[in-house]
Amino acid sequence: MKQFRPFLISGGMALLSALLVLGGFAAAFSEGGMQAPAQATSTNSSVEVTASPTKTESQSVDPDKGGKETSTPTKAISPTVIKTTIAASPTTKPSNTPKPATSEPDPTNTKAPTNTPVPNCGPPAGWTTYVIKSGDTLFSIGVAFGTNVPQLQLANCLGNSTQIIAGQSLFVPNVATITPNETPTKTPKPTDTATSKTSTTTTITSALPDPSVVGQSVTVVFTVTGSGGTPTGNVTVSDGTNNCVATVAVGTCDLVISSQGAKTIHASYAGDSNFKSSTSANEAHTVNKADTTTTITSALPDPSITTNAVTVIFAVSVDAPGSGTATGTVTISSDNDVATCSASVAVGTCDITLTTVGAHNLTADYAGDSNFNASTSGNEGHTVDP
Known part of the structure; x- marks a missing residue:
């Protein structure tokens, strides 16, 4: 082994x-x-x-x-x-490693801040209340009541909130011109009312005398008719410059025409609550010049001498039925002398120096104007001494 x-x-x-x-x-x-498995990297x-x-x-x-x-x-x-x-795969996803505990709150769980009321809030004096309707906003209510969102927030202690709830009361200015979310009542136009009135016919039946003279009263007779009743109110008669007014019931007025020439007269009915206005057809009318009278009222001194001026006072008046004030020039002359003097009707006096000794007949000649005829005074006796 x-x-x-x-x-x-x-x-x-x-x-x-x-x-x-x-x-x-x-x-x-x-x-x-x-140990926990390490996160894989690339x-x-x-x-x-x-x-x-x-x-x-x-x-x-x-x-x-x-x-x-x-x-x-x-x-x-x-x-x-x-x-x-x-070898770690580059596509390996990080492991779900628990986050370490910290003192910072999770932002996803953070509660939204609450609105901080504005100090010293409340409605100003004179404000009233408005019941919020569906669809109202602070902006639309502000426009309707002549204010703005910040003022409404302050008056109602809303802070910086713009949230309002239908059915709640809101303080608003007491000066609103319209009610929010309500359609203003349509005001009928004057023509809408006029369409329900009855038409009328105005007629001039006479304008006499014709012809007339300047300043003479012309009596104009007129009528106003309408179906379904009797029109009331005034009628104005005019030649375009001069006019007179009378009621429908009277039916006549006197028109004084202040200038000569061919005229057209018409009558205009003003209408009333039941009848429409109307205007008559033109009525042709002629106005002639009015006659005048010229008078010497004095010629002094009398007697006079050849070297002294004689002051002649005269006047021009308009003869009836005419009326008015004549304009133009008056000339004083003598039948026994070549001397003359002239002055306007308005001045009414002129001085004449007579050079012929003896008896004289003085006259005043008015030349007339566009509306008044000429005229000559009667003789005014006068003596001139040497």
């Missing part, structure tokens, strides 16, 4: 090396305990295990030494290095 000892010893050395390798792994596990990891060198000796029987066993030192076994490479 001694011849098998070298084999057993060398085989035992190999077994010892293997045990040392396994012992290294066991030590690694015993130091840290069971790099390769290797583990080297080195077995400590051991010095052994072999035993053999030497016949030269009387058959006694002898020990022969053997060469030390070189350290054995076992290298293990673990």
Whole structure:
């Protein structure tokens, strides 16, 4: 059996090396305990295990030494290095390693901050309440009541919130012009009311005298008719410049025309609550110039002398049925002298110097104007001394 000892010893050395390798792994596990698997990465990891060198000796029987066993030192076994490479798949997902506990809250579980009420909030004096309707917003209510969102928030102590609930009361200004979410009532136009009125017909039946003269009253007779009743109200008669007014019931008014020429007269009915307005057809009418009367009221001094001026006072009046104020020039003359003087109707006086000694007849001649006829005064006797 001694011849098998070298084999057993060398085989035992190999077994010892293997045990040392396994012992290294066991030590690694015993130091840290069971560790959680490391997260795989895209790099390769290797583990080297080195077995400590051991010095052994072999035993053999030497016949030269009387058959006694002898020990022969053997060469030390070189350290054995076992290298293990673990390749990690780059697609390996990280393990669901529990997060370490910290003092920071989970942002997903953080509660939304609450609105902080504004200090000194509340409705101003004079505000009233409004019941919130479905679809209302602070903005729409602010527009309807002439205010804005910040003012509504302050008056109702809403802080920075814009949330409102239908059915609740909200403080609002007491100056609203419309009610939110309600359609304003349509106000009928004047024409809508007028369409329900009865039509009328206005007619001028006469305008006399025709022709008339400037300033003369022309009596205009008119009628206003309508179906289903009797119109009331006023009628205005006009030639475009002058007018007169009378009621439908009276049916006549006197129109005084202030200028001569061809005229058109019409009557306009104003209408009432039941009858529409209407205007008559034009009524042709002629107005002539009015006659005038010129008068010398004095010529002084009388007698006069050839070197003294004589002041003549005159007047021009409009003859009835005409009326008005004549304009234009009046000339004073003598039948026994070439001397004259002139002045306007408005001035009414002029000075004439007579050079012929003896008796004179003074006259005033009015030339007339666009509306009044000319006229000449009667003789005014006057004496001129040497």
